[in-house]
Amino acid sequence: MEPTKLQSEGGLNVTLTIRLLMHGKEVGSIIGKKGETVKKMREESGARINISEGNCPERIVTITGPTDTIFKAFAMIAYKFEEDIINSMSNSPATSKPPVTLRLVVPASQCGSLIGKGGSKIKEMRESxxxxxxxxxxxxxxxxxxxxxxSGTPEAIIQCVKQICVVMLESPPKGATIPYRPKPASTPVIFSGGQAYTIQGQYAIPHPDLTKLHQLAMQQTPFTPLGQTTPAFPGLDASPPASTHELSIPNDLIGCIIGRQGTKINEIRQMSGAQIKIANAMEGSSERQITITGTPANISLAQYLINARFRDVAAMWNDPASMTAS
Known part of the structure; x- marks a missing residue:
């Protein structure tokens, strides 16, 4: 790669990706009503602005493009946050205006260059x-x-981001970077009287989607454990003895059941109430064994959710445009 040339106006003519960590409220402000704000930011800055999916308390906002477009996008975000601060102050008695704060996510291997020897670089950035x-x-x-x-005024933040970009370009990351992925907000789920509820604070909130899944699972033929002649009735209020069911899943599909960092399998465990164990890959075998343990109702629901996950993934493969949302 050629050495980076600084342009006369002090911008860098090179493509870069900067990742920001934002809270849900901040993301909402950037997206705007019906996505109008982020659309305007994309059009006016020329940068690509992507927002991570998922119902997480934190989201990652990725800004990619030539550095001059990144600076424009940052300026628009910083001024939008300042506007939000001013609006929130209009109905509060606070007199001093808090600074705008942005959080960048930077590979640890580049942080030493940002700090500098004995903190010299970071001190220089703060002062300049x-x-x-x-x-x-x-x-x-x-x-x-x-x-x-x-944190600081929008103008100070923009100048600071420019300096950080210069350092990041001069000192690329060393080795592989494992990117930070925010975890979804996990809410406990309970089933009662054929209804599914999520627990929020002190309240149980009815959850129609999970209830639908639960009812569909109840309609599935209940799994009869070996040696049991009468079918087990999948009632949730009575607790039938725990039973075990095994499935074989092709190796190349196991990833979509496990999900990123185990998110999907944990969701299935939580929703179904079943214990789900995935055996390690066996040498020479093209399949992995999944063992589901729980009441017949738990097992039915877990099987239903695993099948539903396969259907979702198959639909995504047929429609590549939706892949980014998974």
Missing amino acids: TGAQVQVAGDMLPNSTERAVTI
Whole structure:
């Protein structure tokens, strides 16, 4: 790769990707009504702006493009956050305006260059831009990335981001980076009287989608454990003895059942109430064994959810446009 040339106006003419970590409320502000704000940001900056999927308290916003487009996108985000702060202050008695704060997600291998020897680089950034910059001491969970927090006026933040981009281009990441993926907000699920409820705080909220799944599972032929002649009635209020059911899943499909960092299999465990164990890959075998343990109702629901997951994935393969949402 050729060395980066600084253009006369101080911008860098090179493509870069910057990742931001935002709370749900901040993401909502960036997306805007019917996606109008993010659409405008994409059009006016020329940068690609992608927002991670999922009902997580935190989301990753990825900004990609030539650095001048990234700076424009950052400016629009910083000014939007400032506008939100001003609007929230109009109905509060606070007199001093809090600074705008952005959190970047940076590979840990580049953080040393951002800090500099004895903290010289980060000190220089703070002094020359007026922004506060802090690099987290610990890596974000299950990743090799750290959060870099920048706060100050929108103008200070933009100058600071420009300097961070220069450092990131001059010191590319070393080795493989495991990107940080926010975890979904897990809400406990309970089944009662044929209804599914999610627990939020002190309340049980009826959940129509899970109820539908639960009722569909109830309509499936209940699984009869070996040696049991009378079919087990899949009633949830009575608790029939736990039984076990085994499935074989092709190796190349096991990933879609497990999901990223086990998210899908954990969802299926939580929704069905069944214990699900996936055997390690056996040498020379093209399949993996899945053991489902629980009441017949739990097992039916787990099987239903696994099949539903296969259907979702098959639909995505037939419609590549929807792949990004999985």
